[in-house]
Amino acid sequence: MASVLSTVAPQFDDAEQQRAAATLGMWIFLATEILFFGVLFAAYTLTRVRHPEAFAAGSRLTHVTLASLNTGVLLTSSLTMALAGHAARTGARRALVAWLGLTVALGAGFLAIKGIEYRLDFTEHLVPALNFAYAGPRADQVELFFFVYFLVTGVHALHVFIGVAAIAAIAVMASRRAFTPAYFTPVEVTGLYWHLVDIVWLFVYPLLYLVSRA
Amino acid sequence: MKTSYLTAGFGLWSWLATRDHKRIAILYTISITLLFFIGGAAVALIRLDLLTPHSELVSIETYNKLFSMHGVIMVWFFLIPSIPATLGNFLVPMMIGARDLAFPRLNLLSWYLYLLGALFAIGALLAGGVDTGWTFYTPFSTMFSNTHVFAVVAGVFVAGFSSILTGLNFIVTIHEMRAPGLTWFRLPLFVWSMYATSLILVLATPVLAMTLFLIAVERLFGIGVFDPALGGGPLLFQHLFWFYSHPAVYIMIVPAMGVASEIIGCFARNGIFGYRFMAYAMLAIAGFGFLVWGHHMFVSGQSAYAGTVFSLLTFLVSVPSAVKVFNWAATLYKGRISFDAPMLYALGFIGLFTVGGLTGLFLASLGLDVHLHDTYFVVAHFHYIMVGGAVMAFFGGIHFWWPKVTGRLYPDAWARFAALLSFFGFNLTFFPQFIVGYLGMPRRYPEYPPEFQVWNVLSSAGASVLAVGYALPLFYLFWSLRYGPPAPDNPWRAKGLEWQTPSPPPPENFLATPVVAAEPYAYADEDSRSG
Numbered sequence: 001m002a003s004v005l006s007t008v009a010p011q012f013d014d015a016e017q018q019r020a021a022a023t024l025g026m027w028i029f030l031a032t033e034i035l036f037f038g039v040l041f042a043a044y045t046l047t048r049v050r051h052p053e054a055f056a057a058g059s060r061l062t063h064v065t066l067a068s069l070n071t072g073v074l075l076t077s078s079l080t081m082a083l084a085g086h087a088a089r090t091g092a093r094r095a096l097v098a099w100l101g102l103t104v105a106l107g108a109g110f111l112a113i114k115g116i117e118y119r120l121d122f123t124e125h126l127v128p129a130l131n132f133a134y135a136g137p138r139a140d141q142v143e144l145f146f147f148v149y150f151l152v153t154g155v156h157a158l159h160v161f162i163g164v165a166a167i168a169a170i171a172v173m174a175s176r177r178a179f180t181p182a183y184f185t186p187v188e189v190t191g192l193y194w195h196l197v198d199i200v201w202l203f204v205y206p207l208l209y210l211v212s213r214a
Numbered sequence: 215m216k217t218s219y220l221t222a223g224f225g226l227w228s229w230l231a232t233r234d235h236k237r238i239a240i241l242y243t244i245s246i247t248l249l250f251f252i253g254g255a256a257v258a259l260i261r262l263d264l265l266t267p268h269s270e271l272v273s274i275e276t277y278n279k280l281f282s283m284h285g286v287i288m289v290w291f292f293l294i295p296s297i298p299a300t301l302g303n304f305l306v307p308m309m310i311g312a313r314d315l316a317f318p319r320l321n322l323l324s325w326y327l328y329l330l331g332a333l334f335a336i337g338a339l340l341a342g343g344v345d346t347g348w349t350f351y352t353p354f355s356t357m358f359s360n361t362h363v364f365a366v367v368a369g370v371f372v373a374g375f376s377s378i379l380t381g382l383n384f385i386v387t388i389h390e391m392r393a394p395g396l397t398w399f400r401l402p403l404f405v406w407s408m409y410a411t412s413l414i415l416v417l418a419t420p421v422l423a424m425t426l427f428l429i430a431v432e433r434l435f436g437i438g439v440f441d442p443a444l445g446g447g448p449l450l451f452q453h454l455f456w457f458y459s460h461p462a463v464y465i466m467i468v469p470a471m472g473v474a475s476e477i478i479g480c481f482a483r484n485g486i487f488g489y490r491f492m493a494y495a496m497l498a499i500a501g502f503g504f505l506v507w508g509h510h511m512f513v514s515g516q517s518a519y520a521g522t523v524f525s526l527l528t529f530l531v532s533v534p535s536a537v538k539v540f541n542w543a544a545t546l547y548k549g550r551i552s553f554d555a556p557m558l559y560a561l562g563f564i565g566l567f568t569v570g571g572l573t574g575l576f577l578a579s580l581g582l583d584v585h586l587h588d589t590y591f592v593v594a595h596f597h598y599i600m601v602g603g604a605v606m607a608f609f610g611g612i613h614f615w616w617p618k619v620t621g622r623l624y625p626d627a628w629a630r631f632a633a634l635l636s637f638f639g640f641n642l643t644f645f646p647q648f649i650v651g652y653l654g655m656p657r658r659y660p661e662y663p664p665e666f667q668v669w670n671v672l673s674s675a676g677a678s679v680l681a682v683g684y685a686l687p688l689f690y691l692f693w694s695l696r697y698g699p700p701a702p703d704n705p706w707r708a709k710g711l712e713w714q715t716p717s718p719p720p721p722e723n724f725l726a727t728p729v730v731a732a733e734p735y736a737y738a739d740e741d742s743r744s745g
């Protein structure tokens with residue numbers, strides 16, 4: 001019991017209040033994240049409505065196989081994160097560390113595949129302002145598509161990176177017995193964040209890669 | 215002597231590393247006061263230059279930079295954090311009977327982010343400034359301006375995160391950490407105002423941050439979604455910018471409404487008339503605020519149908535605003551009013567806010583706005599809200615809670631004089647701007663036809679009076695820190711938990727967690743019992 005009490009910060013009355021505050025705080029943070037990405041989706045929508053053909057043409061140049069693979073990787077990582085939450089609730093420390101480690105690996109895998117994709121984009125001269133070259137019609141608008149593509153996937157990848165770092169830190173804490181079935185709030189709130197990053201990708205993937213592949 | 219939060223630790227580090235919401239409030243107060251006077255210095259030069267029809271004092275380029283820096287600093291580095299980060303930080307935990315905010319470390323981080331953002335802005339100012347206006351309209355800001363747009367945008371971006379953290383902290387604290395017995399409808403209206411403001415801070419600021427990020431990217435790489443040459447939309451920028459910047463006005467005025475409610479209840483010795491409606495009205499203002507941004511774009515090429523809807527929705531904001539003004543008036547009615555300095559500021563707030571609100575209806579009318587858009591009428595209107603309303607209430611709040619914060623009393627006669635001087639100086643500065651704007655003088659120009667000179671001279675004269683009104687408190691309040699008589703715990707015989715603890719409060723705010731058993735603003739009950 002003493003170890004549980006020691007994790008309650010002085011401004012809180014008890015562990016329950018502290019857990020409720022942390023969870024609500026994370027939900028509010030997620031709301032700000034949705035508005036953050038909302039601007040990008042608004043920019044996407046406006047540009048696509050104006051230039052549907054260019055968006056279709058640009059989208060066909062993206063590497064949909066890698067992106068589809070990445071969708072699978074990220075969805076699986078959400079599953080392993082949920083299983084980590086379950087392990088934390090039941091006090092299964094070794095399972096918790098293992099699931100968190102797997103989530104980190106999958107997240108890092110996502111970033112690696114994304115990196116390969118960016119490399120391909122670069123060699124195919126698809127990077128706006130850097131080496132963009134496109135022979136077909138509406139080259140300016142196709143370049144604008146790729147600007148939006150790099151913007152959205154870049155901001156998303158940054159979120160994945162932050163998530164991987166956070167989950168790695170949580171995994172280290174877990175291996176040092178920082179969590180008990182009575183106190184595992186960091187696992188919970190990091191999980192919430194990770195699921196949001198996953199959900200955002202579920203919008204990014206069809207909007208950028210599947211525009212004219214239906 | 216009891217340990218207060220001021221004597222709980224000494225030395226610079228005990229302040230710079232503090233987690234105490236009360237000390238962080240002081241840190242914020244010092245920093246925003248500094249920025250307020252920097253922003254004020256910029257406008258002092260503007261008003262000097264406008265004394266004559268020709269721009270004799272500064273070049274046109276310098277003039278552009280002056281009004282831009284005035285706007286950027288006053289909006290983002292003074293008005294947005296003003297009441298929430300200072301009085302809000304100090305009072306929210308005290309008013310709900312908590313020991314601190316839910317996340318004290320985030321609170322300190324928010325101050326450092328603010329400071330970093332301010333350093334960017336001041337650095338840009340010293341390096342030569344920015345000439346886009348505070349609105350950063352594209353494509354001028356992204357492609358044509360040769361000034362330090364990037365640094366200023368970066369500063370506002372960073373400061374935005376300080377806003378988000380403050381809002382998040384307040385919402386969680388108010389939800390989770392109220393004292394036993396303190397139900398939602400027993401909360402002081404100031405706490406309600408902080409709650410409504412925090413919702414705006416959390417939901418609007420991310421949009422601003424990402425929009426500024428897009429500007430920065432477009433400046434860096436020369437390509438972006440706002441670039442009309444590639445088929446992007448400059449109007450998109452205006453939509454996104456005002457999606458934040460209209461609600462931003464309510465980030466400034468809703469806290470002022472909260473402060474005014476506390477003061478008016480206390481100095482009218484009367485319960486706040488229609489307490490629940492006052493709370494609902496602030497939530498309604500915060501909510502409507504997200505639906506009216508298009509009224510800044512009536513002449514930007516927005517569709518007439520969109521304009522009509524935005525005009526109608528803007529008119530709707532006046533309903534909860536009027537509810538508040540009527541309820542303050544009803545609170546004063548049959549109250550036993552005394553005119554201490556905080557009350558003078560609060561009454562001034564009501565008057566100036568009413569003028570600012572009513573002239574907002576002129577601008578919300580589609581036809582009239584074509585004539586008034588981008589004239590001094592607009593400048594006068596929003597200064598009545600943001601300076602007449604918000605700053606007046608901010609000063610009122612500082613005077614009201616000064617004894618609690620510092621444990622000292624200030625000379626009341628000087629304070630009343632400063633309040634009256636501010637009110638007089640404010641009206642002399644800005645009322646002529648309604649007239650000269652209606653006559654057709656556009657904003658942001660250093661030169662004007664000679665027939666407008668009389669209004670500009672009146673305005674500049676008013677500005678110097680206003681400057682004295684704003685500078686005076688700096689002197690007597692500082693004086694009181696050293697020479698002022700010690701303040702009792704509750705000098706105004708006010709209700710509210712913050713008055714039931716020593717002045718200045720102990721580090722943990724309350725010697726024992728308070729239990730609330732009464733409705734708020736029980737002034738009428740107590741006075742009828744005693745008299």
Ligand SMILES: [Cu+2]
Nearest residue numbers: 460507509510
């Ligand atoms: Cu507006």
